[in-house]
Amino acid sequence: MKAKILITSLENMRLFHGKLPTKRWAFCEIVRNVTIEPDPSGVYSAGCYGYIVVDSKKVYVVNHSGGDLFELYN
Numbered sequence: 756m757k758a759k760i761l762i763t764s765l766e767n768m769r770l771f772h773g774k775l776p777t778k779r780w781a782f783c784e785i786v787r788n789v790t791i792e793p794d795p796s797g798v799y800s801a802g803c804y805g806y807i808v809v810d811s812k813k814v815y816v817v818n819h820s821g822g823d824l825f826e827l828y829n
Contacts (some may be wrong), residue, residue: 770809
């Protein structure tokens with residue numbers, strides 16, 4: 756599923772080595788394929804937890820709003 760991912764400047768430095776352009780308030784949005792899977796802790800409802808792949812590593816994301824905007828799961 757294609758979705759927007761909200762990335763902070765610290766996450767940009769950690770995961771993307773500062774390559775992403777940041778906008779106002781040091782955030783940026785990227786569009787990536789999110790692989791949806793069940794939340795192992797059972798906190799998030801179906802469709803709100805998944806992962807993206809960055810440099811061959813899984814980075815988990817969550818959706819708090821119910822729309823198509825995900826955030827990185829720390």
